[in-house]
Amino acid sequence: MRDGTEAEAKLTLGQVIGQTASSFPHQPAIVSATFAPLTYRGLQRQLDGIRRQLRLAGFDCNARIGILMPNGADAVLTIVAVACCSIAVPLDPRLSQAEIDQRLDMLRLNALLVPQGSASEARQAAERRRLAIIEAAPVGHGQLGLNIAVQVSNVPAIDAEPDPGSPAFILQTSGTTAQPKLIPFSHSNMLAAAARLQAWFGLTHWDRCLSVSSPYYSHGLKVTVFTPLLTGGSIAVPANCAVVALDEWLDVLRPTWYSAGPTLHAAVLDKAESLEDAPAAHTLRFVVSGGAPLLKEVQDDLQRILGVPVLEHYGSSEAAQIATNLPPPGPNRPGTCGQPWPDTVAIVGEDGHPLQASERGEIWVRGPTVTSGYLDAPELNQAAFKEGWFRTGDIGSLDGDGFLSVHGRLSELINRGGEKIAPAEIESALLRHPAIAEAAAFAIAHPRLGEDVAAAIIRHPGAQTTPAELRQFLQRELASFKIPRHILFLDQLPKGATGKVQRRRLREELDGLLGHQGAMPLPAVNKGPLDLKAELLTLWRRLLKSEAVTIDDDFFARGGDSLLAMEMLIEIERLIGHPVPETILFGAETIRQLAPKIAMQTGTPATPFFQFSANGDRPPLYFFNGDLVSGHTGMRRVVELFGPDYPIVSIDPHGLHGEPIPPSIEQMAADRLPLILERQTSGPFLLGGKCNGAMVAFEAARLLMAAGHEVDMVAMVDPPTVTARPAHRAIIGLMKPIVSPYLLRWTYEQMAQLERYSKASTSGPIAIAESEIPRPLWDAYSIAMAQYLPAPLEVPVTFYAAEHDGRAWRHLSSQLEVIQVPWGHRGCLTIGAELLVDHLRQRIDALADRAPPPLSRTRRERPAGLACDDNQGARASRGRYTQSAR
Numbered sequence: 001m002r003d004g005t006e007a008e009a010k011l012t013l014g015q016v017i018g019q020t021a022s023s024f025p026h027q028p029a030i031v032s033a034t035f036a037p038l039t040y041r042g043l044q045r046q047l048d049g050i051r052r053q054l055r056l057a058g059f060d061c062n063a064r065i066g067i068l069m070p071n072g073a074d075a076v077l078t079i080v081a082v083a084c085c086s087i088a089v090p091l092d093p094r095l096s097q098a099e100i101d102q103r104l105d106m107l108r109l110n111a112l113l114v115p116q117g118s119a120s121e122a123r124q125a126a127e128r129r130r131l132a133i134i135e136a137a138p139v140g141h142g143q144l145g146l147n148i149a150v151q152v153s154n155v156p157a158i159d160a161e162p163d164p165g166s167p168a169f170i171l172q173t174s175g176t177t178a179q180p181k182l183i184p185f186s187h188s189n190m191l192a193a194a195a196r197l198q199a200w201f202g203l204t205h206w207d208r209c210l211s212v213s214s215p216y217y218s219h220g221l222k223v224t225v226f227t228p229l230l231t232g233g234s235i236a237v238p239a240n241c242a243v244v245a246l247d248e249w250l251d252v253l254r255p256t257w258y259s260a261g262p263t264l265h266a267a268v269l270d271k272a273e274s275l276e277d278a279p280a281a282h283t284l285r286f287v288v289s290g291g292a293p294l295l296k297e298v299q300d301d302l303q304r305i306l307g308v309p310v311l312e313h314y315g316s317s318e319a320a321q322i323a324t325n326l327p328p329p330g331p332n333r334p335g336t337c338g339q340p341w342p343d344t345v346a347i348v349g350e351d352g353h354p355l356q357a358s359e360r361g362e363i364w365v366r367g368p369t370v371t372s373g374y375l376d377a378p379e380l381n382q383a384a385f386k387e388g389w390f391r392t393g394d395i396g397s398l399d400g401d402g403f404l405s406v407h408g409r410l411s412e413l414i415n416r417g418g419e420k421i422a423p424a425e426i427e428s429a430l431l432r433h434p435a436i437a438e439a440a441a442f443a444i445a446h447p448r449l450g451e452d453v454a455a456a457i458i459r460h461p462g463a464q465t466t467p468a469e470l471r472q473f474l475q476r477e478l479a480s481f482k483i484p485r486h487i488l489f490l491d492q493l494p495k496g497a498t499g500k501v502q503r504r505r506l507r508e509e510l511d512g513l514l515g516h517q518g519a520m521p522l523p524a525v526n527k528g529p530l531d532l533k534a535e536l537l538t539l540w541r542r543l544l545k546s547e548a549v550t551i552d553d554d555f556f557a558r559g560g561d562s563l564l565a566m567e568m569l570i571e572i573e574r575l576i577g578h579p580v581p582e583t584i585l586f587g588a589e590t591i592r593q594l595a596p597k598i599a600m601q602t603g604t605p606a607t608p609f610f611q612f613s614a615n616g617d618r619p620p621l622y623f624f625n626g627d628l629v630s631g632h633t634g635m636r637r638v639v640e641l642f643g644p645d646y647p648i649v650s651i652d653p654h655g656l657h658g659e660p661i662p663p664s665i666e667q668m669a670a671d672r673l674p675l676i677l678e679r680q681t682s683g684p685f686l687l688g689g690k691c692n693g694a695m696v697a698f699e700a701a702r703l704l705m706a707a708g709h710e711v712d713m714v715a716m717v718d719p720p721t722v723t724a725r726p727a728h729r730a731i732i733g734l735m736k737p738i739v740s741p742y743l744l745r746w747t748y749e750q751m752a753q754l755e756r757y758s759k760a761s762t763s764g765p766i767a768i769a770e771s772e773i774p775r776p777l778w779d780a781y782s783i784a785m786a787q788y789l790p791a792p793l794e795v796p797v798t799f800y801a802a803e804h805d806g807r808a809w810r811h812l813s814s815q816l817e818v819i820q821v822p823w824g825h826r827g828c829l830t831i832g833a834e835l836l837v838d839h840l841r842q843r844i845d846a847l848a849d850r851a852p853p854p855l856s857r858t859r860r861e862r863p864a865g866l867a868c869d870d871n872q873g874a875r876a877s878r879g880r881y882t883q884s885a886r
Helices: 013-023 040-056 073-085 097-107 121-128 187-201 218-230 246-252 262-272 296-306 378-384 423-431 467-474 503-509 532-544 562-576 591-602 631-642 665-679 692-706 726-735 741-758 775-787 806-811 833-848
Strands: 028-032 035-039 064-067 087-090 111-115 132-140 143-149 167-172 182-186 208-210 234-236 257-260 286-289 310-316 320-324 345-348 361-365 389-398 404-409 414-416 419-421 436-446 450-459 486-489 609-612 621-624 648-651 685-690 711-717 797-801 816-820
Touching: 013 040, 013 073, 013 187, 013 218, 028 040, 028 073, 035 040, 035 143, 040 073, 040 143, 064 073, 064 097, 073 087, 073 111, 073 132, 073 143, 073 167, 073 218, 097 121, 097 167, 111 121, 121 132, 167 187, 167 218, 182 187, 187 218, 187 320, 208 218, 218 234, 218 257, 218 310, 218 320, 246 262, 262 286, 262 296, 286 296, 296 310, 310 389, 345 389, 378 389, 404 423, 414 436, 419 423, 423 436, 423 450, 423 467, 436 503, 467 486, 532 562, 532 591, 532 631, 609 631, 609 665, 621 692, 631 648, 631 833, 648 665, 665 692, 665 775, 685 692, 685 833, 692 711, 692 775, 711 833, 726 741, 741 775, 797 806, 797 833, 806 816
Parallel strands: 028 234, 064 087, 064 111, 087 167, 111 132, 208 234, 208 257, 257 286, 286 310, 414 450, 450 486, 621 648, 621 685, 685 711, 711 797, 797 816
Antiparallel strands: 028 035, 132 143, 167 182, 310 320, 345 361, 361 389, 389 404, 414 419, 436 450, 609 648
16 A cells, blocks of 8 residues: 555545455454454454445434444444444543543534443433433354444435545544544545555554554554554454453464553553563564653663563544654654655644754644544634644754754743743753653743743652752753753642643643632632731732732742832831831742741741631631641632632641640640631631641541530541551550650551552652751651541541542441542642542532531431532543442
């Protein structure tokens, strides 16, 4: 096959597969460990049967058939069959209900194909729109095949062959933009794309592709499904693509190549390193990587262990594969995307003219693999398609030998005071640090520069580093203006279904962490002492004209100057009623550094209590925030999501403002209790807390109940449950009087780590890294938690479990409700707070809307609507509530 020849332009996908079925009827087409190989003759029978049923039901070659099947061989077969005779519209079953509704409204489907007996919300949404429903049932008996059931039409469709230039399937972009774009890919587009890959990699009918990428998106469908079938080869579909089982993938299925993104290559490498003789355990000829840059060490190690070339390539949903490195002896230059297909790529400047070799500009693509345009998007098409060229929006360069490098997206460029910075350059530098596993750079607002640089990172398990240390490292790697001013440590990066980092979500969803523009202003204190940090934060944001300022930002690095500094000191004097010397700013460029110095000079104490939404009409929630770094400000995302009707009293940990730290969790609770009773003299009380704060909240509930008060709820956000387990309690109890506090702490931390592993958590460390917490705080709290042996208490407990198994708390409370929440211990109150706040809001509403129950109740029934209710789109987009057995 050649790229887009005149003869191939007249064929359809079904006709090409039919030619292979005639020439090689017994050649395997789709193989799996769970069923007998489906030959090309069997595949042709399936295509003919499904085509016949669709025509009888009145669906012609132009009918759009949505396909919503669980990922696997059945989904692959269904998509291929529909694309060969009508227009297949694959729908990812992982989409939320809100996203499914969006797609159904956009796509104008004629029918939706679902598994037989499915009662999914997607099917119900289709029925509400009066879409025809097609049911598919596997034939079973160890065979791959589908029987479809659909109502026969009074007017069957004419069995015409699709036009080669008409869409074979319609893809939707994976969500890195707010609105998915609809991409029709024609029969001739797909045949040209397959021919290109065949020529590049020398594919024959002996080759077999391990298909582990989702067939609902461009790469998985075009590269790993249709390309093998259109070149007469075969597809190997694992029983479960989410589990990297190399014995099945490589030994049982015997592929000769596979193509995937960097994340899967890293997972394969982890597994392959344990193989004694990896080259003898597989039949691979080559491996292909795309979608994002592949770390050089992953590429090198994978090549070394497997003994085959690992080739980076570049493509897009609109144009299929554009460039690639080739297996030896073909052209191959590591660190690039390889050479493009001849006469199909240009690097274009802002003026629309081609650039010279090595100059960076936008990548434009043309040729028979490029789609004709987006559906129902005339303005977008006018901008993206120019005189036969498709403007990819990617920034690239071609070196003197024609090798293509991709440097990022035009839409992701950070414009810092006129300096254009590509996030990929910053990410590459960060990944050279030994502690960093993943990194994503993105833009944030700056009052003077327009935009500034931020980065979110994930550390390797057990690795330690700090923002200051990383910035020092980057001084050797980057120009100073490219070094991120904000460095956030996360448990995971938000990614789309195809694995691409969603920088838009980092900007939007980290508002609570960054204090980004549009974040809710910090409310005033209702009563009590002045919170200097909060007041300074409000003042700095006003002076610097940026809601992105945090308590750890350098005043001058954020755009401050000497005039603004003088204005700030004047405002501080008005605020506290005392003169403040200019020298106070020496060595105190951040709010965290400045607030204690002001308090020392003026005698103004910092308050451990801070009330948000003082005028709310719900009962207040006293929340021990447990945040040993940010204190009250770490509650901003939670407060923003709750809204103004829910008073929240944030209670800082002891020692955060320099006060003495009680030696035990029990004494911490006893010390805070009078301050709670100053604000609310009688129950019922609502208490909550995060990590160490959850333990203090539990003890505060004990003290309140011992004093005769009612406690309606204790909301515990992911504290370790080591000492809630009888066996662990016994071990800690025996060790406590005879070993040092530091040995006890070490034992406790090992048990907590084992607990996380047993919960199969992959979201990273349970707490803020030790290096980010002042050492006295770290020692005091870690030792207090290790010594804490909570006694049982009959109080309603809702345990929000991110990394710890909340069911262990059943030994301490018979009124236990466990809710699984996403984004790990670090992120469940920030980037992933929607789910938790949504559930907690309903609990507070249910308690507020009924008479207080008697204290003697032994079990609290779940309020209506809190079971596995997935009706809210925001909740569905994150995950589902999961309640454990009580």
